[in-house]
Amino acid sequence: MTVLYGTSVTLRPIREEDVDRLAEILAEPEVAQWWPHYDADRVRAELLHGTDVVVFTIEAEGEVVGCIQYNEEPAPDYRHATIDVFLDPAWHGKGLGTDAVRTMSKHLIYDRGHHRLAIDPGAANEKAIRTYTRVGFQPVGVLRQYERNAEGEWQDGLLMDLLKKDLQ
Numbered sequence: 761m762t763v764l765y766g767t768s769v770t771l772r773p774i775r776e777e778d779v780d781r782l783a784e785i786l787a788e789p790e791v792a793q794w795w796p797h798y799d800a801d802r803v804r805a806e807l808l809h810g811t812d813v814v815v816f817t818i819e820a821e822g823e824v825v826g827c828i829q830y831n832e833e834p835a836p837d838y839r840h841a842t843i844d845v846f847l848d849p850a851w852h853g854k855g856l857g858t859d860a861v862r863t864m865s866k867h868l869i870y871d872r873g874h875h876r877l878a879i880d881p882g883a884a885n886e887k888a889i890r891t892y893t894r895v896g897f898q899p900v901g902v903l904r905q906y907e908r909n910a911e912g913e914w915q916d917g918l919l920m921d922l923l924k925k926d927l928q
């Protein structure tokens with residue numbers, strides 16, 4: 761079982777008993793704005809039992825505070841990994857997001873052997889973009905009308921990537 765230790769966060773594999781707590785966090789408006797339409801059933805299906813993602817629960821001070829996941833592109837000539845994350849708003853602004861994304865990035869590069877990582881926040885998600893920039897991700901370009909928001913409108917995304925040498 762892989763457990764990853766950051767400065768303030770611990771990332772450990774998701775468990776059944778995390779489902780309700782993660783659904784509660786995903787129901788917070790500030791999180792639902794970027795991760796819309798998740799209830800406990802969807803958390804169980806996609807985060808606990810999803811087959812294309814590797815999902816870790818984020819703990820801080822012994823509490824479940826969020827979730828971070830990665831997906832790997834298996835084609836050897838395009839090998840890379842993508843990351844997605846959310847945190848309870850009560851814990852925002854304390855450096856935990858930066859810590860979690862940096863810890864996962866190190867794992868993917870040094871343990872999983874990736875040379876490139878990608879992440880695709882909403883183009884308007886300034887907090888996430890600043891967090892990822894702090895880890896070393898750089899903007900690649902705007903993904904036009906990339907994802908639907910909670911209201912069903914297509915929104916731009918920002919493709920960002922990080923090479924091993926960029927990791928801060």
Ligand SMILES: CC(C)(COP(=O)(O)OP(=O)(O)OC[C@H]1O[C@@H](n2cnc3c(N)ncnc32)[C@H](O)[C@@H]1OP(=O)(O)O)[C@@H](O)C(=O)NCCC(=O)NCCS
Nearest residue numbers: 791794845846847852853854855856857858881888890891
């Ligand atoms: C994006 C997200 C994961 C960032 O997590 P976070 O823990 O709030 O991020 P950080 O605390 O590392 O950084 C945020 C701010 O806290 C500040 N900060 C960093 N370390 C800090 C510390 N030790 N003490 C106080 N503030 C700190 C940072 O400077 C940053 O401020 P700035 O944005 O004004 O520059 C979080 O906001 C979130 O879950 N948002 C909702 C879901 C979402 O958008 N997910 C991403 C989808 S792609």
